[in-house]
Amino acid sequence: MNVQVENHDKVLVAKVEGRVDSSNSQDFERQLQGAIGEDVQAVVIDLGQLAYISSAGLRVVLLVAKTLGQRNVSISLCALSDPVQSVFEISGFNRIIQIYDSQADALAAAG
């Protein structure tokens, strides 16, 4: 698992690659929380290269969404593969966090 960060003005894009499971979810949380600076206005988490995520990883996404929500920073996800999309649907997270088909769509909405 690896998180790569790009800044598009005040929008932070975090690209997550590989697998997020119970063995590395704490590292995922550290990398993601550590990447989000004070002056960020929106966060887009690009899951296009995420092969696998379990409830341990979803817990981290929810924690980050809660933290950002308290700071009035918007959060969205994009480019989910079919199996990852279905995990987000089963969890109901697709109803509380915006999901876009592509990073371009997410950036357009965040900008």
Next chain:
Amino acid sequence: MSATLQLRIPNRIEELPGVSEAVEALGQEERWAQDVTYAIVLGLEEVATNVVRHGGGEPGSSEIEIEVTSSDDEVRIEVRDGGRAFDPFHEAPEPDLDAGVQERQIGGLGVHFVKVLMDETSYSREGGRNHVTMVKRRS
């Protein structure tokens, strides 16, 4: 035709990626569909993580036995451990799927995945050991 994978691992989270790898290799050999493989790897990780986190006892102090049997029409997954009695399908909290971001609690999501993604689930306590069975049909 059927193939069986048997694993015996210490009750440590660090052991679980190796289990996922072995199950994915079996899935490739047995030509499971992508969503079937995802469901099985996920179900096993969620159940085994629960055993490690909630079974009691120090990490590495007991063993978890895993058996995955792939046949033409279904995959049967059995997990046995000697931790404290715990029926994940009835004792884990139900997630509130309608709560907003700030109100939403995370507990119970792993077991919820298992219930939704598997076709059959059961729990029994046998000879002082927990025994969880999950069945995923291949079509």
